[in-house]
Amino acid sequence: MIWNPAMETLPRADLARLQLERLQRVAGRVYERVPLFRRRFEEAGITPGAIRSLDDVARLPFTYKRDFRDEYPFGLFAVPRADLVRIHASSGTTGKPTVVGYTRADIATWAELCARCMAAAGARPGDVFQNAYGYGLFTGGLGMHYGGELLGLTVLPVSGGNTERQIMLLQDFDVRVIACTPSYALTLAEALAARGITRGSLAVRVAVLGAEPWTEGMRKEIEAQLGVDAVNIYGLSEVMGPGVSIECAEAKGGSHIFEDHFLPEVVDPQSGAPLGPGQAGELVITTLTKEAIPVIRYRTGDVASLNPTPCRCGRTHVRMSAVLGRTDDMLIIRGVNVYPSQVETALLGLPDLTPHYLLVVTRPRTLDELEVRVEVSESFARGLGGQILGDHPRVGALTDQCAQRLRSMLGIGAQVTLAAPGSLPRSEGGKLRRIRDERRLS
Numbered sequence: 054m055i056w057n058p059a060m061e062t063l064p065r066a067d068l069a070r071l072q073l074e075r076l077q078r079v080a081g082r083v084y085e086r087v088p089l090f091r092r093r094f095e096e097a098g099i100t101p102g103a104i105r106s107l108d109d110v111a112r113l114p115f116t117y118k119r120d121f122r123d124e125y126p127f128g129l130f131a132v133p134r135a136d137l138v139r140i141h142a143s144s145g146t147t148g149k150p151t152v153v154g155y156t157r158a159d160i161a162t163w164a165e166l167c168a169r170c171m172a173a174a175g176a177r178p179g180d181v182f183q184n185a186y187g188y189g190l191f192t193g194g195l196g197m198h199y200g201g202e203l204l205g206l207t208v209l210p211v212s213g214g215n216t217e218r219q220i221m222l223l224q225d226f227d228v229r230v231i232a233c234t235p236s237y238a239l240t241l242a243e244a245l246a247a248r249g250i251t252r253g254s255l256a257v258r259v260a261v262l263g264a265e266p267w268t269e270g271m272r273k274e275i276e277a278q279l280g281v282d283a284v285n286i287y288g289l290s291e292v293m294g295p296g297v298s299i300e301c302a303e304a305k306g307g308s309h310i311f312e313d314h315f316l317p318e319v320v321d322p323q324s325g326a327p328l329g330p331g332q333a334g335e336l337v338i339t340t341l342t343k344e345a346i347p348v349i350r351y352r353t354g355d356v357a358s359l360n361p362t363p364c365r366c367g368r369t370h371v372r373m374s375a376v377l378g379r380t381d382d383m384l385i386i387r388g389v390n391v392y393p394s395q396v397e398t399a400l401l402g403l404p405d406l407t408p409h410y411l412l413v414v415t416r417p418r419t420l421d422e423l424e425v426r427v428e429v430s431e432s433f434a435r436g437l438g439g440q441i442l443g444d445h446p447r448v449g450a451l452t453d454q455c456a457q458r459l460r461s462m463l464g465i466g467a468q469v470t471l472a473a474p475g476s477l478p479r480s481e482g483g484k485l486r487r488i489r490d491e492r493r494l495s
């Protein structure tokens with residue numbers, strides 16, 4: 054079901070016209086009303102009137118996460134404070150939160166986009182919807198709540214956590230649609246299994262999962278264990294909250310960005326230069342319709358690529374890939390951008406390997422070298438008959454297979470070293486470092 058067919062299936066040429074008109078308008082608004090943007094435009098030597106085509110967006114200055122911090126709390130707002138009907142904030146890891154606000158019209162737009170998402174995921178008016186995203190200053194809960202109501206779902210605002218209560222509601226209220234983070238979906242699935250509750254005894258069929266990166270492997274597991282169609286929803290509070298893009302249930306192949314409201318680009322994280330379709334880089338979003346806190350070319354820090362090919366669901370809006378990583382995790386090796394998650398993707402699906410790996414970058418002379426150390430599975434190690442990972446032909450074959458996959462994914466060669474099970478570093482609560490950069494660059 055397509056919630057707003059007129060907009061979601063708008064022919065590309067019409068969409069581009071609408072985007073240009075809206076881009077010109079939003080650029081004019083921020084130039085007039087937000088001192089930071091006026092300053093940035095002046096530094097870049099551009100005025101809103103100079104925007105003649107969509108390509109001109111590349112001449113506009115970027116907006117960064119740190120701008121929200123520097124302008125805390127209300128410096129980025131393009132409307133008087135009294136026009137805000139809602140404020141959300143995300144907790145920063147250090148110091149002050151990132152503050153965003155919404156006018157009445159912004160709330161209506163947000164609800165519409167979340168309704169589009171729920172419909173694309175497979176929710177239908179009348180369905181019971183268990184909303185297990187956090188409520189409060191976090192945008193997840195209330196964003197999905199308003200979208201669910203607009204679509205005509207019966208919303209259960211259960212919020213996150215409290216697995217016992219989640220399970221009770223799932224069982225007793227004929228819940229057909231659930232929204233939460235993918236990792237919480239796995240937690241729920243395990244809790245259900247531990248209680249002997251089978252997927253057949255539940256009515257749930259649709260899972261709208263997001264707010265953290267996840268993999269195809271997780272999707273398969275969640276779908277098998279819960280008996281649902283699981284699709285990705287993407288958003289970030291600086292741009293709006295959930296509802297910036299959604300995977301359609303038909304294709305489950307990348308998330309449609311609602312281009313009548315957002316103008317997406319992918320740029321090289323280092324140079325800021327625009328990248329083409331299919332090329333992975335930093336996702337950059339300009340809001341086209343937001344009133345309270347429009348952003349121009351916001352650097353999301355999320356690494357993804359754009360796929361403009363038509364989708365079988367009929368939506369004409371471009372699809373973004375799964376988030377491949379964060380720009381802060383990026384390595385530049387021989388001039389090529391490499392993300393740890395690409396390594397994971399390349400090696401995923403080889404049954405003889407585990408998800409434990411380490412990237413070691415060195416520069417023995419003048420050229421960077423990448424070594425990928427990856428642990429083999431217990432059964433692979435046992436199959437070698439006690440022989441340490443050495444000259445066994447199976448070791449050579451697996452190493453070659455890994456190297457081939459890495460070359461086609463990364464575009465550069467890497468040395469592969471197979472490691473014994475349990476030998477690589479594990480997460481100890483904090484963030485696991487997958488990278489050891491041993492280059493001496495001074």
Ligand SMILES: [Zn+2]
Pocket residue numbers: 300301303304309364365366367368
């Ligand atoms: Zn689609």
